[in-house]
Amino acid sequence: MTQAPDANLLEVEDLWVKFPTRSGIFDAVRGISFSLGRERLGIVGESGSGKSMTGRAILRLIRPPGRVTAKRIDLEGQNLMDLSERQMRAVRGQRISMIMQDPKFSLNPVMRVGEQISEAYRLHADTSKAEARRKSLEMLEAVKIRDPELVFTLFPHEVSGGMGQRIMIAMMMIPDPKILIADEPTSALDVSVQMQVLEIMDNLVQDRGMGLIFISHDLNLVSAFCDRVLIMYAGRVVETCRADRLHEATHPYTRGLLNSLPRLDAPVDRLEVLKRDPQWRDEHSISGQT
């Protein structure tokens, strides 16, 4: 943490994720490189493109028989690939945390919301129960929950999807991590709630000067919400661009994805269907380093 403030938080070089299968080794991620500063980096692609695997690989959450290899995954100058499993546990949650798609599956169903948030805090900070409670209530307020005292005592099944996801955000933010990886954080939510949750996440990330990796299949959302985008196809990065320029992307795969979206403001008779070029698989991965 002795680095200059403009240094990248995360540097990933030549990351591979491999799974042995009966018909040989399957490469889910094939040698991608990118960096993350204090910015919002979007990773888009279809299911199976390796975007979620990339997020998990950074936290070394790929379980055997899956294997992760990389030249380096540097978090503020420290290579995560060299850490023991025990040391990794201190990284997860405290320095890099992750929000998954569906709060229903990522919150403990038999534990009160407040206890879960307090637990997350007490795991990483050595404090009393009362202090953890105070912090948790503060955090619930920060994610715009109107009655924190009440929500603190609820069970996950008693809250709505949007509120569940805000609770997840509170839980992930409370140890004050440097990097947040959000894997489809709003796909399980309604359009109207989606924007609200994104806004809350965005404010927290910006206020704390964090880096955000935003994994999504929704091109419009990523384009509106992120600073920079990596477009993944078959385990590789096929294109990278500024998020607000996503609609001017040139790679035929990105173009195909964009054109296959129905648009309210530009109705068409038939939607364009993506024609996959086998060559895309073999192209070299584009570096997302800055």
Add this chain to the structure above:
Amino acid sequence: MSGILIDRLNVWFGEHERRVDAVKAASLLVPKGGSFGLVGESGSGKSTILRALSGLVPTWTGRMEVLGTPLGKKRDRRFYRAVQMVFQDPYASLHPRHSVDQVLGETLSLHGFRDIDARISRLLADVGLGPAFRFRYPHQLSGGQRQRVAIARALAPEPEILLLDEPTSALDVSVQAEILNLLSDLRRERNLTYLMVSHNLAVVGHICSDIAVMQLGEIVETLSVQQMRAQDTRHPYTRHLLESSLGAIKSGAQG
């Protein structure tokens, strides 16, 4: 003749103090061969209307007619032949241990068809799946292929009305485009009537010609897709929905 007529439909769950009114006095009309979309957030009652119409929820009052025939609490076989449903999640709506052949064969025999073998081949061809898919199991299919099988199953009894409950929300955008094209083609070829539920206004705008916006169990506004595109709305909630959908596109396009 009307395809679907719903007049002051109330649907509720639970009794007495635990009663929840999921749909309150909803009315809509879909002409035969038309396509109608229901939009709104989760819990607004849009799926409940489909479920009540298809006979999955017995607790309703009001009037519902399909192809001019009033619906009672019990539905006859003719109804189930005429009205079929496609569900949101193709992973959950196909039996994991039944092959495509069994799935379609069972539906066809339930509806009393004789030439099952020839019909299965034709159904698969209709939804753009080759004969190679016939003896596969759901886990051997991609999400888009599964949804095609689910559509083939719905088409099996040669229905006139398809109820579509978020048919593409579990799919990738590229696959969504294929399925939406398939649905438009099928409707044109067979003069089907669609009643579709979705939270994605762009998808509804592509498939449907009229939409109803639901909030808290009530239809707050009914408008044509042209009106929706022109943002010619009266109800603030419709405007809010439109803005959240258009907002993402606009801010992306302009930077």
